[in-house]
Amino acid sequence: MTRPLRVLIALGNHGLATDEVSVLQVPEPVEIRFRRNVGRPLPGDLVEVDAHGGVAKILERDNVFGRGTSRGRFQPVAANLDTLLIVIAPEPAPSPDLLHRYIAAAHIHGIRPVVVINKSDMPIPRAPPFTHLPEMNVRVFRTRCGGAGELDGLDRFLRRGIHLLAGQSGVGKSSLANTLLPNLSLQTDRLSRATGKGRHTTTSARLLRLPGNGWLVDTPGVWEYGLWQMPVTELERGFPEFAKVAGSCRFRNCTHDHEPGCRVRAAVAEGEIAEFRYQAWLSLLSEQQRLANL
Ligand SMILES: Nc1nc2c(ncn2[C@@H]2O[C@H](COP(=O)(O)OP(=O)(O)OP(=O)(O)O)[C@@H](O)[C@H]2O)c(=O)[nH]1
Ligand SMILES: [Mg+2]
Ligand SMILES: [Zn+2]
Incomplete structure (x- = not known):
């Protein structure tokens, strides 16, 4: 072998x-x-x-990244990721909800979330969670595509490992792939020829070689990213700042919603946990209840 x-x-x-x-x-x-x-x-x-x-x-996988189907089932997309590159931009206006979902999904899978704020030639969004990413231990790169482009060190950061590009339509994922991969069309042509399919008919995720030893996972098409149905303890992994205090909640299976003796709600009241993160938690929690009733 x-x-x-x-x-x-x-x-x-x-x-x-x-x-x-x-x-x-x-x-x-x-x-x-x-x-x-x-x-x-x-x-x-x-x-x-x-x-x-x-x-x-x-071979044994480090992790499997995936998304939820409309029925709340887990659908795998790619394996062995190092980072989830969440691309946002001033235009189209970024969705706080989508960002919380991506960050939660990355933490749940044990993948590092990184936010790329593209179109840095335009004014960046000045509201949470976008202004609070470093406090959430999320590394940020500010990039610009077109012309000479500006990658803010993202190209060096991606020299090794496997990285998946995610983000809503129009934020500039394809533009970033073009800027990061000088031979993008050569690579995609070779893949299309090898699969015997036209360049535009491929809708599955594919690996593209980054300069150096890294790989970029390109997922064509629009991503309305949904989570899948999971136990509350798994969702909690998506909010690492909760984990520090959740062990002290009165009930072991506390959902940090209505239960008495909840340490997470106390931490929110004391300003230890950001209110916007707690609201994001409640929103994802009620989505879980909806998925469970499908
Ligand atoms: N001003 C500005 N415009 C940009 C920048 N990067 C990309 N764009 C523009 O944003 C638009 C969308 O870019 P795409 O790269 O197609 O976006 P995408 O994320 O691949 O979109 P989908 O394929 O639909 O998911 C295009 O008109 C780009 O020219 C940038 O840094 N600054
Ligand atoms: Mg695209
Ligand atoms: Zn609690």
Whole structure:
């Protein structure tokens, strides 16, 4: 068995992978076939492949990033991520709710959330949560695309690891990919040719090689990002600042909503936990109740 390959794209019963150790600038895609007894890998997975291109084994994953379907089911998107790059911009106006969801999802999966404020040539939003990202331990890059572009060190930050670009339509994800990847069209053309599909028909996530040793996961299409139905303890992982005090709530299964003896609500009253984070919690909590009743 040769060394494992990195999965670039996963379609129904086949996909593309590459030997990332020998990748120079543009990955050479190798066709792989999925086997029912092994399961379907995700983009970002490392797989062992037999002499006929069959996936013999999916190596243990660090994490799986995904989203909720409209029915509240978990739908995996990519594996082994290091960061979730949440792109926002002054235009279209950023949604606080969407930002809280992305940040929660990243923490739940054990992936580092990073916010990229693109279109830095325009005035940035001056309201929470956007003004409070450093206090939330979320690193921020301010970027501008077009012309020479300004990446604020984001390109250096992405030189290793696997990073997923997320954010609402029109914030500049494609523009950022173009700025970060000088050979973007060459890479996408090679992937389209290898899958036998036209460039514009691919709607699945794919890995693109960043200069250096990093990968960028590009998820085409609009993302109305929803969470999936999960236990309250899992949702709580999405709010790391709650975890510090939640252990002292009177009830072990406290939802920090109406229960007496709730330390989280006390911390909000004392200003230890930001009110806007608590409101975000209540909103995601009631969404969970809605998903549970579907
Ligand atoms: N002023 C300004 N405009 C930008 C910047 N970056 C991107 N844009 C513009 O914003 C618009 C949307 O950019 P896209 O890159 O297509 O956005 P996207 O996030 O890929 O959108 P979807 O593919 O629909 O999800 C385009 O008209 C870009 O030219 C920037 O830094 N400053
Ligand atoms: Mg786009
Ligand atoms: Zn509580």
